[in-house]
Each structure stands twice: as structure tokens, then as C-alpha cells.
Amino acid sequence: MNGSYSLSGEESQGGARLKESFKFVSEKSTPPSPTHSDQIQPSCSLSVSQVSYSVSERVGPWWDLPSYRTRWTRKILNDVSFHVDSGQILGILGNSGSGKTTLLDVISGRIGKAGTLLGEVFVNGRKLKPDQFQDCFSYVLQSDNLLSYLTVEETLTFTAQLALRRHSAEAIRKKVGMVMAELSLGHVAHSVIGGRIFPGISGGERRRVSIAGQLLQDPKVILLDEPTTGLDSMTANQIVVLLANLAKRDRIVIVTIHQPRSELFRVFNRIAIMSCGELVFCGQPGEMVDFFSDQGYECPDYCNPFDIYVDFTSVDTRCSEREAATFSRMHDIASAYRTSGIYRRMLGRIEEACQLTDKPSIPFKSKESPSGLSKLGVLFRRTVRNLSRDRMGVLMRLSQNLIYGLFVAFFVMKLDNDITKGAVQDRIGIIYQAMGASPYTGMLNAVALFPALRAISDQESKDGLYHKWQMFLAYILHILPFSIISVFIFTSFLYWTVGMYPEVSRFLCFTGVIMVPHITGELLTLVLMGVVQDPNMVNTGVALLNVAGIMVGSGFLRSNQQMPTVFKMLSYLTFQKYGSELLIVTEFHDLNFTCGTSPGPCIMDNGDDIIEQGYPGALSRYTLDFIMLYAFLPALVLLGVISFKNWDHLTRR
């Protein structure tokens, strides 16, 4: 080879050196000199030493019982070690499933407890304790979790308010301005992020906002999982160059990347290649060319070295012969790397960092987190601002109960006091509908709005900004005014249109009762979302619970006195029992009926007879029923806090 790699664009200092190193390959000359960043005394170092991660998996699917019962241990990471200093950007390459994300999860301390983790992570030669990972690394996930209706500046300002306590509003504004300038976001500062159904900033800008959110806490080590996925090649390049510039400002940047363009070869200070959970190479770009050439795997002219070296080290599983051959090649390359000077030098640097007598302290992210109450306030304001800008969402929220009320009113028209004209049946029908349907509207709201917020809180809670239960509480606080107004609109229309008991105090009681099933439907959905990820499953669960509650508790399908004891006992656990009893009393107490033109006395001429027949003693339990009904709200809030607080600890993989 005659040093003929086609690296287009103007040559930087590193680029010139790189070209040289390509020539070295063909001439089998001395290894390349260290890069500029290697010569500066680093202020921070990250060493990953002999990290292995394995999980125990079932061999077959659940419908094949014998294999399902058998387990095998799968090694996802195998003895991975590397060392990076501040000022450097490390690019981790590898084919899909090679373990790149798992490696970042391990480094950032987010791997969970499902598998067995061996090895150590050192920062500045100091071994990190489990509770220190979160405070040390910033992690930008593959997908951007941002609130669609906020502007770029608002997004970053709220993040800053969650992360930084001792900063005044002016200091936060300055900090946000600086970070936006660093990431070239000034021109979109007042643009909304955007979502699936309305346009906002571009994909590349969204990525930069995600990165900017992390920079607000001044991390020394930033990990990014495939930040260029889904971006066009030019934008992807710009992102990597930007990350390299971030690294130059005394940070460590580690980035996993698929198919980088060949120009980026000179941008990375270190390149690692992963295959089947092993680090088959980790070194400087020039060293990589030399190493692969020495093994007999030269990169042909005009080819992208990234693609070629990843291909050489990937295992092709399309057929068993190819798999055996490519696995053996990968194994040979990995073994050669482990016996190479590059690997020895890297181990030497880890040892050096760990043996320093005067080790610098661990550079934690800015930990001036505000008090729990302040965080709740920021989360509440952020949620309100985001959701209140969703015009359709707000309109639907406020009108959904009313639309439902229109159906009922149109169907019933006007209530009569004549028993022969359905005076009792129509009233019970309306009460049944109002009790039975209100939880569903609440449930639909939660399923439509909460998953996006939960995704954000998943990420931000792992970043240490707040706890998930705080986001849950902020969401509940934000729904209260909406729920109150929406139910009030519904009951005002229905109550007076169909002609229920014409007394304002009873109307208010009716509204007060209907409020609870509506909010309970939403709360129950949120509580289940704390433990179940799939919103469809939550939907089904809440719907079934509501059906069961109305069946057992309301007394409409079967009289409470006739129910078997077990159902009677269960009915006390349903809000429908207290709500239905209250609505029956509110409507029927002291209501006089007529019996049309039939001769003789009415079988029932007062609503109190209905109450005594179906709900004996309900009149005297009126206040107690109200207390019991409203007790469901704090109980569910408490359950939600517990579920959001604890479920993660139990289920983290």
C-alpha cells in the first residue's frame, strides 16, 4: 500500500499524522507518535478494568416446557478493559448486539441487578462505589426524551432549575446561555422541540438539546449511546465533531457509533471495536491501522476503515460454516490484541492511575440539587406549561365528560316523577352511567399523557435530577384543576338538563361525588403505570377493575343484601359502593313520586322507600360515605408514591 487512503477535506494536525500512519502501515515502520491530547497532563481519567457481565437465560420459549425450564448463562461482556484520559473522545464501534450499550450501562452504573457483574470502574484511579456512578457520569440515551411543547431554552432552564440550587435565576439564565452557545443552539433557543404530529427543531438539534441538558451539570465524563442514529450523514458528522470539541475542553467523551464516515477517523482519539461482548481492539486510530495490517487485514484503498475493521471482527451468523470461520477470525484478532503492545500499554496506564500516591479526587457532577419541595414546584410548572400548550389535549380534557353527558342527556331527555313513566329506573340509569363511566375518562387521560412524562422521568431520575414519585405527584397536582373543571362542566349540563333533584346543594353533592370516580380512574391508571410499562395492559387492568367494582360495589346489578358474604366484604373495598350510595341518597331522598292515572295508592310514593329497600341505613351513613369515598384519593396517591418509589428497585434488570 502506498499511503493512499482517501481522506477528503482539509488535513488537521491529527489528520496529517494519520496520513503518515497509513504510510507506516505499508512500510511497516515505527508506530505513530501520541496525539496532542495525549501530551497534555490529563485532569481526569477513566479506567475500566476486566468488566464482565453475564445473565442467566431460559433456553427456549415458555410453550416449550423442557427447554423453558433449562437455563444457560450468557456472557454479554467478557473481560473488557480500557483507559481514557480527559481531553479524549473514545468511539466504540461494533455490529448490532456486540454489547456497546451494555458496556455504557455498566460504566454509568445503570445495569441493574438481573445479571452478574464483575470488574471495576476507576475514576482518577479511585474505585467507584455503587452509589457514586450516577453522580459521576452523564449519559445521553439513544432516544431523545424531551417535552414537545417547550422551547429549547425552556427545556434547558427547567433542567437547570432541577439540577442547580444555589444558582439565582440570573445565574441559571447565564448557564443555559453558555451551554446553548457551546452546542450552537442559540438560533433555535425560542423554537419548540416539536413532536410526531407537529414540527419543531431538527433531529440533530434535538440531539444537541439532549447533550446540552447533560452539560448543565458540568460532568467530566459524558457517555453517549449512538447519538448519530437516525441522522443524515452530514448532521451525524457534525455531532461527532461537536463531541470531540466538548472532549477537548477537559472532558472524557465516550460514544458508541454505527457506521461513522471515514473523515471521522481523525476526530476520535481512541477507537474501540466490540464483537460478541469482547473488546477486540482499543487504541489510537493510527495504531488501529497498523494493528490490523500486522494481522494481515489491510483496509483496501478508498474504503472506510471503520466499516472494514468492524467487518473483520464481526461474527456472521447466517450459516454455521460462516459463523465458525468468522468467529475464529474474531477470536484470533482479539487474542492478537491481548498480546500486543497496545494492550500492555493500556493496562500499564490503568495500573499507573491506580497506583498514584496523590490521586485527584473523583470529579462529581454539580450536586447542588434543590429541596424536594422546590423540585416538585419546578416539575409542576414544567408539566403545566407543556400540557397547557397542547390545545387539542386541553380541549379534549375539558370536553370529554361533557360529550359523554350529551349522549346521556339526549337519550334520557327529561326525568319524570311518574313511576309508570320510568321515574325510578331512569334516575338509577343515570346514576349508574355517571358512576360507571367517569373512571374511564380519567383513565384515557392518563394513558394519553403520562407515558411521555414517565419516559422522561425514567431518564432524569437516573440522572439524579429527582425521584420518579416526584414526577407522579407533579402530574397529579396538574390534573386537579382540569378534573374539577371538566367534571363541573359535565354535571352542570347533565344535572339541570335532565331535571335531577332541583336543589343547588344536592347538585354540588352530586358533582362532589362524580369528581372522585373520575380522578380515581386517572390515579389508578397512574399507579398501575408505576409497575406496568405497557399502557395497553394498564388500560385493560383499569377497565376490568372498574367493571368488577361497579358489579360488586354499586348494588345496581345485584342488591347488596342478596350478595354472598365474600362479595359483601369486597364491596367495602370499592369506591363504587360509597359513590353509588351517595348518589342514590342525593337524588332520591325526599323525592315524591306519582303513579299516573292508575287507581289506588302508589306502591312507592317517596324516594326514601327506594333508599331503604336497596341501601338500608344509607341516609344515616351519608357523611361517612363521603369520607370513605374521598379517602380513596389520598390512599391511591400513597400507593402511587410507593409503587413509583419501590418498583424500580425490585425490577431493575
Ligand SMILES: Nc1ncnc2c1ncn2[C@@H]1O[C@H](COP(=O)(O)OP(=O)(O)OP(=O)(O)O)[C@@H](O)[C@H]1O
Ligand atoms: N438483561 C439482558 N438479558 C438478556 N440479554 C441481554 C440483556 N441485556 C443485553 N442483552 C443482550 O446482549 C447483547 C448486547 O446488547 P447491547 O444492547 O449491549 O448491544 P449493542 O451493541 O448496543 O447493539 P445495538 O448496536 O443494536 O444497539 C444483545 O444480544 C442483547 O440482546
